Amino acid sequence: DAGVIQSPRHEVTEMGQEVTLRCKPISGHDYLFWYRQTMMRGLELLIYFNNNVPIDDSGMPEDRFSAKMPNASFSTLKIQPSEPRDSAVYFCASSALAGLFDEQFFGPGTRLTVL
C-alpha cells in the first residue's frame, strides 16, 4: 500500500495567489481529514469527510479556505486568496470505516510558504 499521498510536498507562493493542495487517501478508507500544523498553534483539524461528505468543517479558518472530496480517492484543500499567515504544514490523513477504533494514517504533508 502506498499510504496517503499528498502533493505538492512544497509550495511557495505569493500573497493573493490561489493554492490547491491535493490528497489521495488509502484505498478503502472512508474517513479523510485535513490538518494544519504550525509552531504557534500546534496541530489543528480543519475539516473531515466521511464517505466523501463533509462532516465537520468548524476548524476551517475562514471563507478563504475550502475543501472538496469529489470521489473516494481524491480530495483538495484550496486557499483563495492566500495570506502569509497561512504558511504552515498541511497534512491529510485517512482512516477506515470503523472510525472509533482505527488509527488515522497521515500523509507526508505539504509545506506551504506564502510570501
Add this chain to the structure above:
Amino acid sequence: AQSVAQPEDQVNVAEGNPLTVKCTYSVSGNPYLFWYVQYPNRGLQFLLKYITGDNLVKGSYGFEAEFNKSQTSFHLKKPSALVSDSALYFCAVRVSTSYGKLTFGQGTILTVHP
C-alpha cells in the same frame, strides 16, 4: 467537549534510561486513546492505542502506554531509550460521539542524549 493535555513541552533523557511522556485527558464517556510520533519533516506515525481491556498496551518500537482511568492519564513509556527515539510525540483521544474525529495534545519533544 473532549481535550488532551501534555504537560511537558520537552522531555530529556539519557540513552539507555527509561522514558515517560505524560498525557492526561478529559472526556464525557469512554475514551479511545492514541499515541503518535512525528519525526522531522514527516507526517505523524501511529504508535499504539487503547480501546478496551488490559490497561497496559504495547506498540511499535518497544513503546508501551498505561491507561489509568482514575487519574485520566495515558502515559507513554519505554524501558530503555534510544537516540533514534528523539522526535515529537502526540497524544490523542476520541469518544464515541465524535465518530472519526481525534483531538490531539500539543505535543512533547523528546530528546534522547547519547
